[in-house]
Amino acid sequence: xxxxxxxxxxxxxxxxxxxxxxxxxxxxxxxxxxxxxxxxxxxxxxxxxxxxxxxxxxxxxxxxxxxxxxxxxxxxxxxxxxxxxxxxxxxxxxxxxxxxxxxxxxxxxxxxxxxxxxxxxxxxxxxxxxxxxxxxxxxxxxxxxxxxxxxxxxxxxxxxxxxxxxxxxxxxxxxxxxxxxxxxxxxxxxxxxxxxxxxxxxxxxxxxxxxxxxxxxxxxxxxxxxxxxxxxxxxxxxxxxxxxxxxxxxxxxxxxxxxxxxxxxxxxxxxxxxxxxxxxxxxxxxxxxxxxxxxxxxxxxxxxxxxxxxxxxxxxxxxxxxxxxxxxxxxxxxxxxxxxxxxxxxxxxxxxxxxxxxxxxxxxxxxxxxxxxxxxxxxxxxxxxxxxxxxxxxxxxxxxxxxxxxxxxxxxxxxxxxxxxxxxxxxxxxxxxxxxxxxxxxxxxxxxxxxxxxxxxxxxxxxxxxxxxxxxxxxxxxxxxxxxxxxxxxxxxxxxxxxxxxxxxxxxxxxxxxxxxxxxxxxxxxxxxxxxxxxxxxxxxxxxxxxxxxxxxxx
Numbered sequence: 211x212x213x214x215x216x217x218x219x220x221x222x223x224x225x226x227x228x229x230x231x232x233x234x235x236x237x238x239x240x241x242x243x244x245x246x247x248x249x250x251x252x253x254x255x256x257x258x259x260x261x262x263x264x265x266x267x268x269x270x271x272x273x274x275x276x277x278x279x280x281x282x283x284x285x286x287x288x289x290x291x292x293x294x295x296x297x298x299x300x301x302x303x304x305x306x307x308x309x310x311x312x313x314x315x316x317x318x319x320x321x322x323x324x325x326x327x328x329x330x331x332x333x334x335x336x337x338x339x340x341x342x343x344x345x346x347x348x349x350x351x352x353x354x355x356x357x358x359x360x361x362x363x364x365x366x367x368x369x370x371x372x373x374x375x376x377x378x379x380x381x382x383x384x385x386x387x388x389x390x391x392x393x394x395x396x397x398x399x400x401x402x403x404x405x406x407x408x409x410x411x412x413x414x415x416x417x418x419x420x421x422x423x424x425x426x427x428x429x430x431x432x433x434x435x436x437x438x439x440x441x442x443x444x445x446x447x448x449x450x451x452x453x454x455x456x457x458x459x460x461x462x463x464x465x466x467x468x469x470x471x472x473x474x475x476x477x478x479x480x481x482x483x484x485x486x487x488x489x490x491x492x493x494x495x496x497x498x499x500x501x502x503x504x505x506x507x508x509x510x511x512x513x514x515x516x517x518x519x520x521x522x523x524x525x526x527x528x529x530x531x532x533x534x535x536x537x538x539x540x541x542x543x544x545x546x547x548x549x550x551x552x553x554x555x556x557x558x559x560x561x562x563x564x565x566x567x568x569x570x571x572x573x574x575x576x577x578x579x580x581x582x583x584x585x586x587x588x589x590x591x592x593x594x595x596x597x598x599x600x601x602x603x604x605x606x607x608x609x610x611x612x613x614x615x616x617x618x619x620x621x622x623x624x625x626x627x628x629x630x631x632x633x634x635x636x637x638x639x640x641x642x643x644x645x646x647x648x649x650x651x652x653x654x655x656x657x658x659x660x661x662x663x664x665x666x667x668x669x670x671x672x673x674x675x676x677x678x679x680x681x682x683x684x685x686x687x688x689x690x691x692x693x694x695x696x697x698x699x700x701x702x703x704x705x706x707x708x709x710x711x712x713x714x715x716x717x718x719x720x721x722x723x724x725x726x727x728x729x730x731x732x733x734x735x736x737x738x739x740x741x742x743x744x745x746x747x748x749x750x751x752x753x754x755x756x757x758x759x760x761x762x763x764x765x
Contacts (some may be wrong), residue, residue: 211238211263213255218271221249226308226628228292228658232265240265244365246295247304248274276300281339282378282656289365289372291379291656298338302652305660306332309628309650313662316632316639323644328713330649333515335508338655340381343421343487344504346471347374347388349395349402349412358402360392360415368469369405379656383426383452384417391415391430394446403433405469411436413464414471418496419454420487421506427458427485429498431471434463444479457481460498473499484562489513492541493569500562501535501554505653509538512624512651512661516597517542519622519647519665527594532582532613537563537575539597539624544572551593552577553585583609592616598623604630607637614641623664626653631662638666697762705761710754718747722755726765 211217211234219234221242230245232253240263242253250272253265273295280286280294293301310329317324335341350371352359361377364370375389395412403410414431428447430440440461447459459480462473476483476498484497490510496502503509516539526548531540534552536559543550544567552575554560560579567575578585583606593616598605604627605613613621614637621643625631628650635645647665654660697705699716706712747755759765 211240211255211258213258215255216252216268217255217263217265218250218252221245221247221251221274223247224304224308226305226312226658239263242267244292245270246274246277246293248276283376284362284372284374287364287372288362288374288377289367290362290374290377292658294378294656298334298655301338301655302332302334305652305658306650309660309662312628312632313635313645313648313664316635317645322639324639324646326713327645328647330647332660333511333649333651335505335652335655336511337507338652339378341505341507341655342379342384343502343506344418345377345380345384345416347415347417348469349414351402358392358396358412360388360395381419381453383419383454386450386452387417387428387447388415390446390450391443394443398438400436400438408467409435411438416462416471416498418485418498418502420485420496422488423486424454425457425485425487426452426454427460427496427498428456429460429462429471429476431462431464431473433465434474440477440479448480457485458483458498462498471499489538490542492538492566494536494538494566495562495569496536497558497562499556499558501556501559503538503653505655508651508653512653512663513539513542515649515651515663516622516624519663520595520597528591530589530593530596532596532598533600534563534577535559535599537566537577539599540575540577541567541570541572543597544575547574547595549574549576549591551575551589551591553582553589554579555581581609582606583612586612593618596621600625600630602627602630604634610634610637614638614643617668619668621666623666625662625664626659628660628662631664635664635666643668697758697764702755702758702762705758706751706754709757712751712754714747714751714755715745717745718751719755721747722752722759725752726756726759728764 217234219232221230222233224230224247228243230242232240232242232251234240240253242265244267245251249270251267252269252271253267255263255265257264277295278297282294285291285294317327347360348371349360352370352372359371359373361372361374364372373392375385400412401410402412411432416429418427444459448456461477461479463475464472465474466472484495487494487496490513529543529547529550531550531552534540534554537552540550540552552563557579560577563577596613596618643666645664646667649663651661699719702719703714706714
C-alpha cells in the first residue's frame with residue numbers, strides 16, 4: 211500500500227466519530243470516513259502511519275447488507291448527516307456499539323472497579339425526522355462562480371455550499387423559509403461573503419422554531435459592506451404560508467473574518483428578541499444565541515435520564531450545575547434541592563437562565579456568568595452534588611482538578627462528545643471515582659453524534675495503577691459458597707438481573723442474609739473499625755434480593 215494508491219476493501223466496523231476500518235487484505239487496513247459496516251469500497255490512500263493507511267472514499271462498489279435508500283435527496287453531498295443509509299434501528303445499534311466500545315476501553319481494564327458498571331444502552335429519540343429546533347444555513351455557491359446557494363457545507367469542503375431545500379431533519383416551515391430566502395436574494399443580486407477575499411454581503415440565515423409553541427425566531431446575518439433595507443425581506447417572510455408564527459425577525463451585522471454566526475450589531479425588524487418553548491413542563495425564553503438542546507423531544511429523554519441518575523439528592527443539598535447553558539438542568543433540580551448554582555461562560559445564556567427561573571417561579575437557583583475554572587474559587591457554598599454538561603472539548607484540566615478536589619460522593623457527567631468524556635473519565639478514575647451507571651441518548655438521528663450520561667461514585671485510588679480503583683473495603687469475594695445449599699451468590703445476582711433489571715453486589719446479598727438471620731462465611735476484607743462507612747442496600751434492591759431468596763427456597 212502506497213500513498214495515492216487506489217485500494218479496494220470491505221468496511222469491518224465504524225468507530226466514533228464516523229471512522230471506518232477497511233480491510234484490504236489479511237495484513238492491510240486503512241481508515242476512511244463516511245462509510246458503513248459491510249460496504250465494499252474503493253479509497254485513495256492519503257497517509258500511511260505505523261503501517262495503517264488513512265484514505266479518502268472514492269466509490270462504494272457494494273452496499274452494506276442492511277443499507278437502505280436514504281430519504282433525503284441531499285445525502286452524500288451535504289455534510290450534515292452520516293447514517294441516513296441505515297434504518298433508524300440500525301443507526302441506534304451502531305451508535306450504541308461505538309459508545310460502549312469507547313467506555314469499555316477505559317472502564318473495563320484489568321483491576322478496574324468500574325469494570326462491572328451497568329450499561330443501560332441507548333435511548334431513542336421520540337422522532338427521527340424533522341426534529342431540529344435550530345438551523346444555521348450559510349450563503350455561498352455550489353461551484354465556483356455558480357448561482358447563489360443557501361444551505362449546508364458540502365461534505366469535505368470548507369467553501370462549497372449545498373442548497374438543502376428538501377432537508378429531512380427540519381420541518382416544512384424551515385424548507386419554505388429556506389427556498390423563499392434564496393429566491394428573494396437571487397432577485398436582489400446581492401453577493402455572498404467570500405471566505406478568502408473577505409468581500410461580500412450575505413453570510414448566514416439562523417432559524418429557531420419552538421417545538422411546543424410553534425414560535426419562530428429568524429436572523430439574517432450580513433456584513434456592513436452594503437446598505438440594504440431588510441424590511442422588504444421581513445415583509446416577504448410575514449407573508450409566507452407556514453404553520454408556525456414569527457415572533458422575532460432580526461438583522462445581524464457581522465464583520466468578523468471567522469465563519470461563525472456572531473453579532474457586532476442586532477437590529478429587531480419585527481417582534482421581540484426571543485421565543486418561548488417548554489421542556490418537561492418548564493417554560494423557557496430562547497434568544498438568538500441562547501444554548502438550547504436542538505432536539506426538544508429527545509432533550510426531555512436526556513434530562514429525564516439525568517434526573518433518574520441523580521435520584522434523591524436531599525432537600526438540604528447544594529447542587530452545582532456546571533456549564534449550565536440556559537439553566538435547564540438547574541431548574542429541573544431546584545424543586546428537590548436546597549439550592550442550585552449554575553455556572554456558564556456565555557453571559558446571554560446566564561441572563562436567560564435567570565429569566566427562565568423567574569418564569570417558572572424558582573427562587574433557589576443562582577446563575578453565575580464566567581469560566582468554570584475561575585468561578586469555582588469564588589463560590590462560598592460547597593456542593594453536595596455536581597452535574598457536568600461541558601462543551602464538546604470537555605472540561606479544562608485545571609477545572610477538572612478543582613471539581614475532583616471537592617471530594618463529593620456522586621457526580622453526573624453529560625457529554626455530547628464521548629472521546630472527550632473518556633479522556634476526562636481517566637482523571638476521575640485516577641482520583642478514585644468509579645463509574646456505576648451509563649447510557650446514551652440519541653439527540654441527533656441521522657448523524658454520527660449522540661449524548662452520553664454517566665454516574666460516578668467516590669472510592670479510594672490505588673496510586674500505583676490508576677486503572678485499579680478500589681473502595682475502602684470490599685465484600686465482593688465473600689462467602690461464594692452456596693446459600694444453605696439452594697443457590698450461589700452468582701445465581702442470585704443473575705436471577706435479580708433477569709427478573710428485575712437490577713445489578714446487586716455480594717455485599718448487598720450478605721447484608722440481607724444478615725437481616726434474615728442467615729450465617730455468612732468469614733470475610734477477611736472486612737473494615738478494621740466498627741464504624742467504617744460502607745454502602746447500604748437500597749430498599750428496592752433489598753426487596754429484589756428477598757424475592758430471590760424465596761425463589762431459591764433460602765427463606
